[in-house]
């Protein structure tokens with residue numbers, strides 16, 4: 001595959017056209033609550049980011065990284081943040097454009113790759129929020145390095161991704177249970193049966209150790225197990241001190 005990012009963009013666009021659940025936009029009720037100081041910031045899974053992780057967002061410069069889809073960006077803007085959304089998928093970004101137009105929200109909506117944040121100056125943001133998406137990049141190192149650079153001192157990076165267990169295990173229909181079959185790190189490109197799908201299973205060492213190596217102090221950690229028991233999401237808060 002020549003360009004994995006171009007392929008990821010095509011894959012995401014196809015899912016958005018088919019109304020995948022994580023492309024659902026913020027509801028009018030969620031937007032109203034965010035305007036009234038009751039922001040509930042959900043990432044792709046059903047667990048909200050603890051409000052104490054981001055505090056009062058009024059006037060804060062927030063980068064919603066790989067976070068298009070008309071959910072987090074509009075909610076943050078309604079909560080008073082100065083929002084920039086950067087995402088690889090124009091179809092996901094169109095959702096933010098649509099809500100921003102309808103709700104008269106001033107959001108900076110940009111098409112781009114989270115591995116290259118060179119368009120942003122050093123220390124531009126108070127907060128970088130990254131919903132589940134790092135499993136679409138082959139290497140998390142440039143993302144953590146760039147996020148650290150664009151964050152102001154005292155700023156935070158909140159991310160959510162999949163625990164490696166999701167990639168180690170596969171369902172064995174004959175046994176009727178999950179079986180650990182794959183070594184980590186995992187890449188769908190090594191599995192002929194995955195077609196054009198591009199997804200990477202990074203290790204916790206890459207996720208947690210990688211942030212620490214980039215300079216972050218990890219000050220928050222949460223997990224959420226979904227109905228599919230191997231779908232285990234984790235959230236981290238990393239601070240630039």
Ligand SMILES: C[S@@+](CC[C@H](N)C(=O)[O-])C[C@H]1O[C@@H](n2cnc3c(N)ncnc32)[C@H](O)[C@@H]1O
Pocket residue numbers: 005008012022023042043044045065066067068069070071072086087088089092112113114115131132133136137
């Ligand atoms: C599962 S969606 C997450 C957004 C969604 N609002 C949510 O709540 O989960 C993953 C997003 O990551 C984006 N993405 C994947 N790879 C990317 C990359 N290299 N750079 C920027 N965005 C990327 C996709 O286009 C998609 O919008």
